[in-house]
Amino acid sequence: MFSFWNSLTNTDKIQIIAIIFSSLLSFISVCIALATLKQNSKITLDSNRAYIVFYIDKNRTEITYNLILKNFGKTGGRLISLELDPPIDYKKSNINVNLKTIADYTNIYLAPGQSIKSAFDFRNYPNTTLNISIKYETCGKIYSESYVIDLDYSKSILKSSPQIKDTTDALKHISENIREVSDKLS
Template sequence: MTLAEWHSTLFQFIGIVLSFLALVASIIAVILTYKNLSEMKKQLCEQQKQYFDQNRGNLIFYVQKSITGITHDLIIKNFGNSPAKLLSLKITPDLDWKKAGQSNIDDFNISKLNNIFLAPQQHIGTIFDFSNFNETELDVEICYSTCGQTFTEQYKVDLNYLHKVLSLEPQIQDELS
């Protein structure tokens, strides 16, 4: 083997090694790029979910003392930033006026409401007299649709706090005439 042939073989070997190293570096770059894109996709999905949660409708049922202090207001309010449609409201035990000592009132049962459209911050309500009502806790299941999705939420409302609260809303004490 002559010196020229030996140099040629050495350069070919060095070229093969460099090509192999470039291939390995390219494969590593592809893997890192894929991981980076996967992480970016995950973050984008989380941001989309957060955006949806911040801007969707959010219907909540709650009870508060009425202004008169004799009855209580039963309210369904959309606390969200998008419209929502009330599909159903189930309250256990049923808020039947007969259980409250009134047998002639049947039209004001809030759990009979359905297919009610509520704009953001809009609410609907009725009244109920809990003075002769024996139950201390309500199981609430509210089903509503907003932004093309349906939500069903379940929670409990403790009625014991109603007798311990004077007012739930801020009031302006000094009004200008």
């Protein structure tokens, strides 16, 4: 083999080395292109899939909380399971009705941006910390997520109402509230 190499001219040796390096560079370029395509496919799937989330929200004007199941994604998704530990039950709340909560239902399809709400009264409820496990299907794949919801945070939120003394003061508070809503919408 060395005799073959030694029999070649310097120009032939340079051309063979250039061919080897260009082949190696081509192979590396193909590998990089395949990795990029795979990553782009994953990014596209992640940006377009459903993101189904269960959360609890409280409106300032209402006594009850809202149990909310919402799809924040760009594609529809089907809820496979939603487990709350400990499970919540209307019979333990001040509502005391014989109904299932939305956490007890499965196989719910949620379109992009769609949500389902249900009222629940957590006043005097024995459990304020809930471990959430949610499993849903979207774009042909199954996703599972787990997180904790602690409702004790609501006890540390301060609420204030304006002290209105006269008409001018009332108009000032109305103007401030309109400005606040306008800032949030813009």
